[in-house]
Amino acid sequence: MAEHPELVAEMPAVARLSTPERLKHAQKRRAQQLKKWAQAEKEPQGSKVGAERKRRKRSDGNAKRVTFPASVQLLEAAARHDAEEVQHFLDSGISPDLCNEDGLTALHQCCIDDAGKVVPVLLDAGADVNARDSELWTPLHAAATCGHLHLVQLLIQRGADLLATNSDGNMPYDLCEDELTLDCLESAMAEQGITQEKIEEARGATEREMMAEIRQLVEAGADLDAPRGHGATLLHITAANGYAEAAELLLEHQASLSSRDEDGWQPLHAAACWGQVQMVELLVAHGADLNGKSVLDETPLDVCGDEEVRAKLLELKHKHEAVMRSHHRHKSLLQRRTSSAGSRGKVVRRVSVSERSSLYRREHEREAIVWQRAARRDSGDDDDDGQTDAELRRRAAAADPPAPSPPRNGSALCPHGPGTGATVHPVPDPAPRHHLPATLPDLKRHRAATKLQHLPGGDAATPVGRGDAGDAGGTGGTGGTGDGTGEPPLLKLTAPAEEPPAQKQRCCKVM
Incomplete structure (x- = not known):
């Protein structure tokens, strides 16, 4: 039978053998052991005693005894x-x-x-x-x-x-x-x-004692994450025991969710291992890492043995991943918007304001032109105060002697009436198109001033001739009776008299 040192020395070689070879080697060693044992049994008892004495002598002074606590x-x-x-x-x-x-x-x-x-x-x-x-x-x-x-x-x-x-x-x-x-x-x-x-x-006595201890530590300004037995913190202990109120008190005072004990476990590992569903939800709600790994690369899901807690962990993990994906998409969208804005956004805003102002101006101009055209087509339309041109002329005729009916805008008046053979001189339009009033309020003010000229006792007693283009309230080019006895014609929606015409044109070319 081989000695112990020999068996220890051949162990590396045996480890490299295949399973059948190791089995054959073990059978061979067993056969040697039995053979050696049989030879020892055949030896006389005296030789055994002598051998035992020799062994004791060799170990004299070096004897070892096994003791237990x-x-x-x-x-x-x-x-x-x-x-x-x-x-x-x-x-x-x-x-x-x-x-x-x-x-x-x-x-x-x-x-x-x-x-x-x-x-x-x-x-x-x-x-x-x-x-x-x-x-x-x-x-x-x-x-x-x-x-x-x-x-x-x-x-x-x-x-x-x-x-x-x-x-x-x-x-x-x-x-x-x-x-x-x-x-x-x-x-x-x-x-x-x-x-x-x-x-x-x-x-609840144990939890109350722990909460009293936590309050004392907070008042003293002590470290709530100081390691205790096996490196566990107070949050580890509350998580393992399911002390929800104590855990909330710790989290309220910023106890660390990532602290680790000697095994690398975080508080969430402890809650998952001991099946504390409420603690799992509480820790995850405060930001505990569902993928945190211990020294053995174990996540809270790996150390969880309770099916209910395991299902809750999986549910929370899926929700957390969905929230993170949504957060990343929103963040990337904001980054794209920020990068594409720059100074261009300011230019766009300035251009938008300018365009709005220009649009309002063009609308006012178009509205003024529409009013002018409508007034020229029908001189008998109602004025702003509900009176027609015919009514205004009847009022003027009642106050003054009869006079020839005033012609339309731009026509010449004959001082002797029709049929006298006087030459008719056409009067040009007082102002070109680009000098017309720009807005509706200007048109209304001009219309009101024209009405006042025809009312009895008003400033309109003096007729406005062709040469009075610069007078205040005048129309500059409508003309009246040559001797001043005729009624000044009604001017509808024409340009103000302050601006003299750039060039004289016939009335047929105004519109």
Whole structure:
């Protein structure tokens, strides 16, 4: 049989072999081992004793002994239900509340394994009946979960806390599925006067204590993200335990959502792992990273084992991705608009104002021209005050002696009346087309001034001749009776008299 150093030396070579080759090699080594063992059995007993003595001599002074901590010895004895050995350890001064790395005491172990003989020994030695492990389980939680009725009764008699809550917020009766054991717990709670209000108050006691601690830290200006056990922060703890109010208080004071514990977990990892749906929604609403990765490249979705929480995480992830896509599209659109605006937008606005002003001016000019044409076609239309030209002439005739009827605009008047043989001199239009009034208010003012000239007692008593083009209120070119006795003609919608005509044209060429 090969020696141990030889076997260790050939391990790299064996690792490179294929599976069938490794199997053959193992069979070969096993055959050698059996052969060596058979030879050793044939040797006399004396040789064995001599060999043992030689081995002891070689190891003299270098002997090694394996020892275990007292906690391990006590737990091992309790797991074997060895009440005598447990009593021996306790008599030697070992504490009954020693625990392992998970906070599990010997009393926890005995309540799990139903070691009915060891539990009284531990309790008589002063073991803490309400000791808590790393997940805040008490021995009563363990006994109620396992349905060990007699242990539950014994623990209640020794003062076990019926309202003790574990890290999940569960009490012993919440975890009990055995009917008889549950009846025992509920009866004990009724005897102690425990009501539903007390139960709810006990459930929220831990969170209230944490909120009081958070307020003290805020008042002192301390760091809310200071790492605690295993590098976890207060937000990690609240997320894992589902303390929504405490988490809101932390987030209100800017607790970090990206802080990591020793495993690289963020608070959202803890909430997802422990199935806290409300905490998952709260953290994501405040901006927690759904794709944050731990040291092992695990996202919150990877560490989630609860189907409800997993479905919620997927829903939130899809919504977040949709919102981000919409945000990117809107952002890119704004960038394109900004880049294409520049100084061109200002030029467009200036041009728009100029075009509007020009448009208004052109509309006014067109409106004035329409009024002029309508007045020329029909001189008998109503004026602004509702009076026709005929009515105005009748009023003027009643005030003055009869005179020949005034001709239309641009015609010459004969001083002796018709049929006298006088030469008729056509009078040109007072102003060319480009000197006509530009707006409707100008036309109306000019029309009103013309009416005043024909009213009795007005300034129109003096006729306006062809040479009075520059007089105020005159028309400059309409003409009247040569001797001043004729009625001045009505001027309809003509240009103001202030501007003399650039050139004289016949009336037939005005329109």
